[in-house]
Amino acid sequence: MTELQTTPLAPPLRDAQGRVMTYLRLSVTDRCNFRCAYCSPASWGGRKDLLTAEEFARIASVFARLGIRRVRLTGGEPLIRPDILDIAQRLAALPGVAHLAITSNASRLETLALPLREAGVSQLNLSLDTLETSTFRSISRQGDLDAVLRGIDAAAHMGFASLKLNVVVMRGVNDSEVPALVAYAHARGITPRFIELMPFGQGTPVPTAELLERLQEAGLSLTPEPEEPGTSDTAGPARYWRTDAGRVGFISPLTRNFCGGCNRVRVASNGDLRSCLGGRAQAPLHQLIRGGASDEELALAVRRALGDKPEGHRFTDAGNGATLLPMMGIGG
Numbered sequence: 426m427t428e429l430q431t432t433p434l435a436p437p438l439r440d441a442q443g444r445v446m447t448y449l450r451l452s453v454t455d456r457c458n459f460r461c462a463y464c465s466p467a468s469w470g471g472r473k474d475l476l477t478a479e480e481f482a483r484i485a486s487v488f489a490r491l492g493i494r495r496v497r498l499t500g501g502e503p504l505i506r507p508d509i510l511d512i513a514q515r516l517a518a519l520p521g522v523a524h525l526a527i528t529s530n531a532s533r534l535e536t537l538a539l540p541l542r543e544a545g546v547s548q549l550n551l552s553l554d555t556l557e558t559s560t561f562r563s564i565s566r567q568g569d570l571d572a573v574l575r576g577i578d579a580a581a582h583m584g585f586a587s588l589k590l591n592v593v594v595m596r597g598v599n600d601s602e603v604p605a606l607v608a609y610a611h612a613r614g615i616t617p618r619f620i621e622l623m624p625f626g627q628g629t630p631v632p633t634a635e636l637l638e639r640l641q642e643a644g645l646s647l648t649p650e651p652e653e654p655g656t657s658d659t660a661g662p663a664r665y666w667r668t669d670a671g672r673v674g675f676i677s678p679l680t681r682n683f684c685g686g687c688n689r690v691r692v693a694s695n696g697d698l699r700s701c702l703g704g705r706a707q708a709p710l711h712q713l714i715r716g717g718a719s720d721e722e723l724a725l726a727v728r729r730a731l732g733d734k735p736e737g738h739r740f741t742d743a744g745n746g747a748t749l750l751p752m753m754g755i756g757g
């Protein structure tokens with residue numbers, strides 16, 4: 426195994442707009458055991474050229490040397506990788522990486538919650554759109570709701586520093602369950618977050634303002650929290666409201682553009698760097714590594730790609746949806 430370098434490579438890492446990048450999202454696989462209609466084409470087979478655990482650690486170490494402080498593993502479903510604990514251990518051990526997080530559909534968490542915690546994962550974002558078996562089946566196409574609920578319960582007892590529940594809201598599908606999902610999450614000490622559906626697949630979005638109204642009508646008293654500064658390494662696209670029982674978050678890519686405070690850079694499961702969720706590949710890091718590139722050469726490729734990072738996504742532009750990769754390929 427190659428020894429990883431740890432000396433800083435002249436951080437901070439800035440993009441073309443001067444925004445400082447502190448947050449790396451690594452898609453460790455583009456495969457998934459679910460086929461959510463808004464995320465994955467029914468026939469998505471996945472790529473074959475996935476990075477190895479060692480290659481992910483090499484890429485993350487270069488980003489850590491460039492000032493990245495927070496890493497999230499996503500996918501596809503990251504927990505279907507047989508070497509996910511190895512990946513988590515290697516990344517949690519990197520100097521400079523203060524937070525290691527995972528986004529998961531929770532289907533394998535019943536057995537993995539404890540080993541992931543022990544491997545150094547501190548934060549989990551878990552996805553659950555419905556508490557109804559038949560709705561779950563029609564959204565995920567092949568998921569098992571009971572396994573997901575057992576996985577969420579296992580995680581809730583494991584002492585993670587942060588646990589969030591991601592809910593993608595679709596009109597006429599799960600929008601009537603929003604108050605029940607808030608109660609479900611708060612009963613387990615989890616922060617629910619409602620996401621406006623982005624145009625990667627099927628379904629009709631529900632604007633955040635409408636959800637806030639519905640929660641108030643359902644009797645929740647909601648007080649807005651002050652926004653975190655965009656450049657902090659804990660800041661994200663969500664806005665939070667406080668209720669008597671806990672926080673409720675909203676991610677509103679359609680009705681409230683969050684790009685101004687963007688601090689994140691993405692690497693797809695094949696090693697392509699993507700500076701923006703709504704953009705195209707900009708640096709083939711995998712090929713560079715396999716070609717023997719040094720850390721300095723990788724850092725230069727990253728800086729060049731970020732020099733092209735757009736000011737914001739263009740999901741709402743007419744026709745742009747057709748040019749996007751399936752969400753599974755980039756990891757949300």
Ligand code: SAM
Nearest residue numbers: 464500501502529530552591622623625752757
């Ligand atoms: N499989 C994992 C999961 O479902 O949590 C991680 C990958 S998934 C692509 C990451 C997040 O993106 C999930 O919370 C999912 O609900 C969200 N997502 C997928 N497609 C979306 C879409 N079209 N609009 C908004 N959110 C989406």
Ligand code: SF4
Nearest residue numbers: 457459461464501530
């Ligand atoms: Fe899989 Fe997550 Fe996409 Fe659903 S949202 S298909 S669980 S990657």
